[in-house]
Amino acid sequence: MSDETKTEDKPAAAEKEWQPRIIAFVCNWCTYAGADLAGTSRMVYEPHVRIIKLPCSGRIDVSFIIKAFEQGADGVMVSGCHPGDCHYTAGNYHARRRFGGFRDLLEFCGFDMRRVVFSWVSAAEGKKWADLVNEAVAKIRELGPFKEYQKLLAEDIWRKEETNSDRETG
């Protein structure tokens, strides 16, 4: 599936309208605060990321990522405190261990892993957050809208048609 996305050609007009939609799962103590810092430091970055705040990256579940794609996200970011810096001492350690598993599972399910960005951003790394968002947006722009999953869902007899939302206008 990943090969298809790479070679996909879109009409230029559609590209103009389309804006990538990225959901970020971040921990409250580090990355959320890092994003706050980017704000207080007035660092300009791309406006396509929607943050969902969780207490700790350890709380992040693979089903969140799948759900996000199902809801029409073109990309997902997952970010927490740096290894060893976790507000909860070890939460991100579990997260880190689990991300390895996430990756395999998602890949197995047929997700293009280039659409998922894992990283560590501390409360002091406003710049890193801004850069990361810019990179993620650039990457997703390159990959184009994530249509494959929607197609898959449409074929899936267990699902209803409703998931083929009109997200490209949003």
Place this chain on the structure above:
Amino acid sequence: MSRIGVFVCHCGENIARMVDVTRVAEETAKLPGVAVSVDYRYMCSDPGQNMIKEAIREHKLDGVVVAACSPQMHEPTFRAAVVEGGLNPYLCEMANIREHCSWVHTDKELATQKAIDLVRIMVEKVGKNQELFPIKVPVTKRALVIGGGIAGIQAALDIASGGHEVVLVEREPSIGGNMARLSETFPTLDCSQCILTPRMVEVDRDPRITLYTYAEVEEVGGFVGNFKVKIRQKAKSVIADLCNGCGDCWNKCPQKKIPSEFDAGLGYRTAIYVPFPQAVPNTPVIDRERCTKFLKDKCGICEKVCTLNAIDYTMEDEIIEVEVGAIVVATGYDLFSVGKDQPNEQWTGYGEYNYDAYPDVIDGIQFERLLSASGPTQGEIRRPSDGKEPKSVVFIACVGSRDPEKGLEYCSKICCMYIAKHAMLYKHKVHDGQPYVFYMDIRAGGKNYEEFVRRAIEEDGVLYIRGRVSKIYKDGEQLVVVGADTLSDSQVQVRADLVVLATAIVPHRDAYELAQKIGFGCGSQGFFSEAHPKLRPVETNTAGIYLAGACQAPKDIPDAVAQAGAAASKVQLLFSSDELEREPIIASVNEATCVHCRNCIRVCPYSAITDKEIKDKKGNLIKMVAEVNEGLCLGCGACVAACPSKSIQLAGFNDEQVFAEITALGSG
């Protein structure tokens, strides 16, 4: 259907400039479940808060979303307002459309769309929120202070005067920290020992303070109000209760050539020793790595000379367990090591300054010891190589500081002042000597500080040369300091008898491990992180743990003492009630579905989950499940993600809530 109120803030122009707030209000008004959506200039102002309160009553709201700044900023404000309006505080959420939106974007249309999405997420979440009630936990009214420098001493004394017990743990054999090593202190030039010693003695005398020196904190468990601490009392080999500090042992100890840590290697101590004469406690310890008895099983002189039989070679380390309600960390600083703390390990680093090669190139603390009346030279300025009185001394500022390539990026803050002090004191002692200072900027921003520096220049004839030094080399007995004077565009060379490097202030060498052990934050430079740089400067992000002194940032004595006082008053504030409230963001187990796989137990970083037996009325075991200890759970949610049967949920962040947030984005 829920009835949610949305309140969109302009923050003056801060939000309104980049986000079409009226449109955000209009669009979100259309969302299912939203009863009212309005925008206002300053939501956090009194009229703004009143709007919310009135709306709750008028529209019978059961949820509130404030679209404004970061929750770190005003969540408490709005939760309080919601409570006054008659709602549970946890039914209020904030959408961050300032830090995460208006301040970082430049396309008004896209920013507005994002703001609408951010509100939508929170509207969906609030719809699923439940009322939560703070958890009450008892408070142990005893404090632990780690580090016995001036900051730790001040904090301990203040808490004790507030009527509470204090446990003070110091790693070295005596309290006093770095201040005890100083000669006289800027800007008043009072003698450091004279003002410090009485405070040290007070610590020793105060019955409310339990002092453990030559000890370290081994483990910290628990949470605010209820910490459980394990302290390792290293074996001193001297029975403190018997010893009267007569000094017979250390006067007779034949191991006399051990470089004294206290004198920064300029003087010597014995194997059984007190670090300095005014030490508190004045009981010696045996340095087992240098003592002949321990190394070769010979000597034993100290035992023989001690008439009080206080020496005990068989003493072992002891673990002491204490329960405390609050912790003040005051572990202070070390000096950057010019020869070694380098980015490139193979290089000597600052090789151009030859600190390692030339004995007459020393650091600031070493110069303090040379100045100190109780130092290795009894306060006479003698250079280490040959004991001569230096007639020309060069002081170099910012060595390792403000030097991102070879040292550290930050300014060490206190060195400008102590350099002026050093140059001045040198001139007071060696009247025909000439002090020179190479500097980049003079940072003297304190009360009477600038005046102090001017005095050094104008009255004591210290020559300030504006420029960094490129190199120090030896020419005969003298050192040649090659520098620049950028004010006259010149290259200058000074022949010096002694060079003093004002090396950077760095966090105590194992500060990072301590922070890890206790569980609070450390910045990238290793100094401990305060909760907010302006508004919560003595608190950490972990409840019940406070900071004092130079462990948080380079600080001089006045600042260290002020912060210690503030930390002490925070502790007393915590101790002013018998119980305290905790955020109810904690996990709970659905016993009906739990299959006791114990995954959650394994991942919980606070060991907050234990096994629980479920028995029938007759006492027969029906099944085993997991159980969360409300006191210990800090709400990280790791267990929730780990549970295969979805039997454990985190209040405020349960699956339903998070899925609602994600789904909110799909409907756009």
Place this chain on the structure above:
Amino acid sequence: MKIGYYPGCSLHGMAIDFGKSTAATCKALGIELVEIPDWSCCGASAAHSTSHLLGMALPARNLALAEEADLTVVAAPCAMCSSAMKKTHELILSDKETAAEMKRLTGREYHGGVKILNAVQIFLEYGLEELAKRVVLPLDGLKVACYYGCLLTRPPDLLKFDDPEQPVLMDEVCRVVGTEPIEWGFKTECCGAGFSMSRTDLVCELTRRILENAVNNGAEAVIVACPMCHSNLDMRQANINKMFGTSFDIPIVYLTELVGLAVGVKAKKLGLRKHFVDAMRLTERMVPASKRKAPVAR
């Protein structure tokens, strides 16, 4: 051991002694030197001073030629040459744009397969323990000032050779051949390098400072690994004495000459007679290994 060899222009000209001693000493140690076919000048300071592109392109061509000739290790004894080569090597490896630009200019592609050795590194590559075994006429107790100059270690991030302020690797080689390296303050000061002809006055001033510090710290000889250091310190010593009224008379010896003597190469083969300041006196300090008091220091 067979390695590539880039003598550079000066080892065939003004620094013929450096060239001869490198060849003879390597031969004595069993190192076979294979010249890079049809090599050209490295550009020296004239190139990088006037065209940063040529400053890289000239060494890039030589590197590509070495690679084409399957030379994976190349000794470039001249410090200017090895520095230029190593810098170019690092820049091509770390920056794709530079790599493309160099390909455009030279019409050849360099893939980064060459390890470049300066004069000191030849012996390090050979192995100091191995070298110690070959020492037959150590210069026991001769006090030497190891002078690295500015080109051997700088810029440190590209050359990655030794500590830029307190280098020690040449000192180690010197210790193996029995000499005693002194501690002194001018190991990496600049001697004026390529200004020998255009600003002789400048070179004399800089070399005076260096010689003074070496002599004041007890050096009996200055050991160098760069033709420019050598010509400035050796050839200009008379000028300095005239200019400043000093009376320096200290032999300036290439590291390759020093090692050559110790492993038994004849002074003549090393070009030792070609020095301006008499260096033959060194031969008097050689002690047959069999008559030594102490074993070779390491």
Place this chain on the structure above:
Amino acid sequence: MRFTIESQQLESDLVKRVEEMIEQSPSICYQCGKCSAGCPVHYLMDIPPNVVIRLLQLGQIDRVLESRTIWVCSSCSTCSTRCPKEFKIAECMDALRELALATGKDTPSEKDIKLFHQVFMSNMRMFGKVHEASIAGVYKLKSRHFFADVGAGIKMFLKGKIKLFPHRIKGVKEIRAMFEAAGYGRKEKEEPSTEDKEQEKLI
């Protein structure tokens, strides 16, 4: 010296070219003076290294291009190695020299150094290697320092340190193509060719 600081000047194209060549902005320099403190040829400079960078910060690049400093700098990298901000001063000096030649803004003083560089380069362009004797010859002819160094020259000759005949490498065409591709000396096209002739004559 007095000048008015104007915003256009602060955005000088020439300064931008220097920035591109060294891939660093002069703004990172905080004027500590350490570069000037350690520079071995500071005593011959009209503008110390830190002031060179300061002038770039101020957009006053012409003063720098006209300076002697850039020519007497011996490229020893003492400054870059010790700079606390790792500003590449030595490379900056290289860039300034190149720019000074390309724009023709270079100072008339220190022409010996420039001349030497030029003679060296044209010698190399001609043979692919440099032939020290002909460099020395041409340099002396053009600089008119006939008698300087005579003693040393004769002694060198006697010691066999001077090779009489230049050797031309096979790939000399390649070298010339490289000079061309690098745009070497594009401004002063005439000059190298006359030197070429003189060198040919001398051999």
